[in-house]
Amino acid sequence: MEIEKSQGVQIDAYVNQVHDKNKVESSEEISNKAAAKTDTVVISDAAKRIQEVRTQLDAVPDVDEGKVAQLRKEIEEGTYQRSADEIAAKMIREGLINDGV
Numbered sequence: 001m002e003i004e005k006s007q008g009v010q011i012d013a014y015v016n017q018v019h020d021k022n023k024v025e026s027s028e029e030i031s032n033k034a035a036a037k038t039d040t041v042v043i044s045d046a047a048k049r050i051q052e053v054r055t056q057l058d059a060v061p062d063v064d065e066g067k068v069a070q071l072r073k074e075i076e077e078g079t080y081q082r083s084a085d086e087i088a089a090k091m092i093r094e095g096l097i098n099d100g101v
Helices: 005-037 045-059 065-077 084-099
Strands: none
Touching: none
C-alpha cells in the first residue's frame, strides 16, 4: 500500500481538529473552575437566631451554684425539711412534664 500526499493532508486536518477540541475543553474546564470559586453560602435569619440562642445557653451554667450552696448549708445545719406532700406534688409535676402531658 502506498501513501499519497493527499492522505497526509487529511491526517493533518484530523490532527488540527483534535488540537482545537482540546483547546475548547480546557477553556470549559477553566470556566467551570471559575464558577466553582464564586459559590457562596448564606445563613438564614432563623439560623443566625438559633446560633445566638445556643451561644447564650452555653453561657448559662448547668448548676445554680447559689441554690446548691443554700441547700448544702441547710442540710449541714439540719434545717433542710420538706413535707411529704410537697415532695409528692413535685414528683407528680415532674412526671407529668416528662411524659409530655
